[in-house]
Amino acid sequence: MTADVADVVIIGGGLEGCAAAWALTRRGITDITIVERDTVGSGGTGKSSGVVRCHYGVSSLAAMATRSLETFENAEDVLGADVGFHRTGYVVGVGPENVDALHASVADQRAVGVRTEDIDHTDVRKLWPVADLEPFAAFAWEERGGYGDAYQTAQAFAGAARRAGARLRQGITATGIRTSGDRVTGVDLADGTAIATGHVVLAAGPWSVGLLAAHGIELPITPHREQIVLVDPGQELGPVPVFSDLVSLQYIRPEGAGTLLFGNSDLSVLEPADPDRYSNQASTSFVDLTVEKVGDRLPGLADPAIAGSYAGCYDVTPDFNPVISRAPLAGLVVAAGFSGHGYKISPAVGRLVADLVTDGTSSDADIPARDFRLSRFAEGDLLRSPHPYVGAGQMR
Numbered sequence: 001m002t003a004d005v006a007d008v009v010i011i012g013g014g015l016e017g018c019a020a021a022w023a024l025t026r027r028g029i030t031d032i033t034i035v036e037r038d039t040v041g042s043g044g045t046g047k048s049s050g051v052v053r054c055h056y057g058v059s060s061l062a063a064m065a066t067r068s069l070e071t072f073e074n075a076e077d078v079l080g081a082d083v084g085f086h087r088t089g090y091v092v093g094v095g096p097e098n099v100d101a102l103h104a105s106v107a108d109q110r111a112v113g114v115r116t117e118d119i120d121h122t123d124v125r126k127l128w129p130v131a132d133l134e135p136f137a138a139f140a141w142e143e144r145g146g147y148g149d150a151y152q153t154a155q156a157f158a159g160a161a162r163r164a165g166a167r168l169r170q171g172i173t174a175t176g177i178r179t180s181g182d183r184v185t186g187v188d189l190a191d192g193t194a195i196a197t198g199h200v201v202l203a204a205g206p207w208s209v210g211l212l213a214a215h216g217i218e219l220p221i222t223p224h225r226e227q228i229v230l231v232d233p234g235q236e237l238g239p240v241p242v243f244s245d246l247v248s249l250q251y252i253r254p255e256g257a258g259t260l261l262f263g264n265s266d267l268s269v270l271e272p273a274d275p276d277r278y279s280n281q282a283s284t285s286f287v288d289l290t291v292e293k294v295g296d297r298l299p300g301l302a303d304p305a306i307a308g309s310y311a312g313c314y315d316v317t318p319d320f321n322p323v324i325s326r327a328p329l330a331g332l333v334v335a336a337g338f339s340g341h342g343y344k345i346s347p348a349v350g351r352l353v354a355d356l357v358t359d360g361t362s363s364d365a366d367i368p369a370r371d372f373r374l375s376r377f378a379e380g381d382l383l384r385s386p387h388p389y390v391g392a393g394q395m396r
C-alpha cells in the first residue's frame, strides 16, 4: 500500500484546526490533511456560545479578536459561506471596584485597533430596557460585537480549506505522533495506517494532552464542564445586544427566535470533567442560580421561563489562555487550551498557526508568538491581564 503523505497534518477538526487549515491554504500550503476522529465541530466547538467581543486586558488577545472581526463580518467573501454572525453590539458592565481596570483595559484595546467606547447608564438603558443597571459603575461598548455560530464557522473554514485543496478525513482517530530523533515524521491512525509528514498541527482540544504526554511533553489543560441555560423571556425584547454582566458574573445573548442564552462568567471554581463523558444538562443548582441572576438583572421581564439547558467542556490552562506554540519536537505546532474563549479569535489563531508553521514566528507585531508559548507554564511566566477584574479575572 502506498504510504499516505502530506505537507501538514492537522489533528482535530474543531474551529482551531479548521481555521489553521484555511489560513495555511491562504499561504499557498494546500497539501494538508485534517484528521478528525468524529465530525467537524463535534468537540467543544459545537457547544460554543459564539460571543464575539474584543474586550481583553491582554493586548495580543484584543488584537486577535479585532483582526478576526473582519473575517466574521465578511465571511461570505472571505470564506465563501455564512458563519451566522449577528452584529448586535456588545456591552460590558462592571461594579465600582473594577472601574479603573475597565478604563485601563479599554485604553489598551484602542491602542491595538479595537473600536470601543465608554457609554453610560442612559445609553445602556436604551439597549437593555428590562435590565437593572443600578449595581454597575461603568460600561464599555463595542458596536462591532455580537455572536456567531461556531459550528457553522468551523464548517466554513473547513469548506474553504477543502476548496483550496486540503483533505478532510472524518471518523478516524490519530493515535500518535511519529518522530525520528526530535523531529516529527508522521501521524499514526487508529486503522493501523499512518500519514508521513514533516509538520503536525495538534488542535485536538482537551484530547491534545495525551498525544503530547506520549513524548514526555506536558500540556497543562483541565477539562471543565460549562453549563448554559436558555430562557424564554415571555415577551418580545427587540434587538438586544450581547451583555457581559461582570457584577453578577454572567453573559446574556439573544438565541434564535426570541430566546435568551445565559452563560456563566464565574470561573473561580472549576468543575473538572471527562470531555468524553459529562452530563449535557445544567444541574438543578445551576438552573436555580441562573433563575436568581435573571431575576436580579432583568427584573423587567414579566413572565420568564426556563426553555432548556446543555453543557460543554472548556479546555482550561493555568492562565485561561491558549497555547499556540511550536513544541519541543521540530515540526510540531500546538493550538489547544482555548479555555472557553477560542471562538472570537479563531481566524487570527489560524493565521498565527500558519505563521508558526511557515516562519516560526508571528507576522503581526501586536500578536507576539511569545505570549502563547507552551513554555510559559514551566517558566512561571503566565499570560495575565495587566488590568485584572476583581472577581472576574479569567478570560478578560
Ligand SMILES: Cc1cc2nc3c(=O)[nH]c(=O)nc-3n(C[C@H](O)[C@H](O)[C@H](O)COP(=O)(O)OP(=O)(O)OC[C@H]3O[C@@H](n4cnc5c(N)ncnc54)[C@H](O)[C@@H]3O)c2cc1C
Pocket (backbone or CB within 6 Å): 011, 012, 013, 014, 015, 016, 017, 035, 036, 037, 038, 039, 040, 041, 042, 043, 044, 045, 046, 047, 048, 049, 050, 051, 052, 150, 172, 173, 174, 175, 203, 204, 205, 206, 207, 208, 226, 227, 228, 311, 312, 313, 314, 335, 336, 337, 338, 339, 340, 341, 342, 343, 344, 345
Ligand atoms: C459551552 C461553551 C461556550 C463557549 N462560548 C464561547 C464564546 O461565547 N465565545 C468564544 O470565543 N468562545 C467560546 N467557547 C470556546 C470555543 O468554542 C472553543 O475555544 C473552541 O470551539 C475550541 O475549538 P478547538 O478546535 O480548540 O477544540 P474542539 O472543538 O474541541 O475540537 C477538537 C477536535 O479534535 C478532535 N479530536 C480529539 N482527539 C482526536 C484525535 N486523537 N484524532 C483526531 N481528532 C481528534 C475532536 O473530535 C474535536 O472535534 C465556548 C466553549 C464552550 C464549550
